[in-house]
Amino acid sequence: MKTTSTLEKAVKFVNNCKFIFSFRKNIFQKNIFSILFCLISTISFAQSGSCNVNLIVENNGNTRSTPLDGTYYSMILTNTGTSTDTYVLEILNINSTCSNTDGSSTASNISITSSFIDSAKSTITEITLSPGESSNFYIHVTVPAGTAINKWSCDQVSAKSKNCSVVASTVLHTLVINPVND
Numbered sequence: 001m002k003t004t005s006t007l008e009k010a011v012k013f014v015n016n017c018k019f020i021f022s023f024r025k026n027i028f029q030k031n032i033f034s035i036l037f038c039l040i041s042t043i044s045f046a047q048s049g050s051c052n053v054n055l056i057v058e059n060n061g062n063t064r065s066t067p068l069d070g071t072y073y074s075m076i077l078t079n080t081g082t083s084t085d086t087y088v089l090e091i092l093n094i095n096s097t098c099s100n101t102d103g104s105s106t107a108s109n110i111s112i113t114s115s116f117i118d119s120a121k122s123t124i125t126e127i128t129l130s131p132g133e134s135s136n137f138y139i140h141v142t143v144p145a146g147t148a149i150n151k152w153s154c155d156q157v158s159a160k161s162k163n164c165s166v167v168a169s170t171v172l173h174t175l176v177i178n179p180v181n182d
Contacts, residue, residue, distance in 0.1 A: 052080040053087060055159045055168035058136070062172055063101050066112075067179040068149070070142040073172055077137065077159050079129035081166075086128040087159040089116045091139065094171065098154030101173045110151040112174055113142045127159070141174055149178040 058074035065071075079085055095109035116124045117138050127135050139157065153176070158169040 050081045050083040051085060051161050051164035051166040053085070053159055053161060053166055053168040054078040054080050055157065055170055057170060057172065062170060063175075064141075064173075065175040065177045066141055066143065067177060068143045068147070070140060071174070073139040073141065075137050075139060075157065076134055077127055077129065077168070078134040079131055082131050083163070084128065084130050085164075086126055086162040087168075088126045088162060089124065089137075090158045090160065091116075092156045092158070094154050094156045095152075098171065098173075100152045100154070102152075104152065106152070106154070108148070108151055110147050110153050110176060111144070112147070112153045112155070112176070113144055114155060115140050115142075126162075139172070141172075143176050147176055149176050151176050 054077070056076050058076055061073065064073065077087060079087075091114045093111050095106050095111070098106055098109075100106055100109070117140055118124050119136065119138075124137060127137065129135055153172075153174045155172045155174070156169055157172060158167055160167045
């Protein structure tokens with residue numbers, strides 16, 4: 001009888017072990033979704049707080065006149081986030097959705113040519129900044145040959161983060177003038 005009793009105890013022990021291990025597995029499987037959700041939410045929240053940027057025209061000089069040979073806008077890009085980030089620079093003509101600063105109609109606005117350059121006058125397309133760091137760069141505006149004078153151009157300048165969906169932008173209002181009359 002001792003053998004049956006010992007055998008019964010052994011079977012009970014094995015069944016208990018199976019239950020305990022399958023119970024833990026079930027708990028893990030049921031909670032894996034919750035664990036992953038919390039982890040992803042935490043990473044997303046942390047990343048969103050780490051990505052911030054500010055883009056301005058130096059001395060609030062968003063409106064300028066330019067002779068036919070062009071002008072420069074001095075820009076300041078500042079990483080106000082908590083991690084190093086690279087920003088892609090873009091410029092887009094927005095004459096159809098912009099208002100001219102003098103109230104004139106945008107129907108006869110013109111397009112100008114723009115390029116991004118650093119202080120050494122080298123062409124750039126992106127800037128990498130550490131947290132709290134600022135960079136000064138320039139937008140070189142040139143007027144294509146045959147462009148009408150006394151006409152406006154509205155252009156939106158953007159700095160887009162490579163690490164998250166943060167974008168900083170500002171609008172430039174450029175009036176093409178005849179330098180003879182100025």
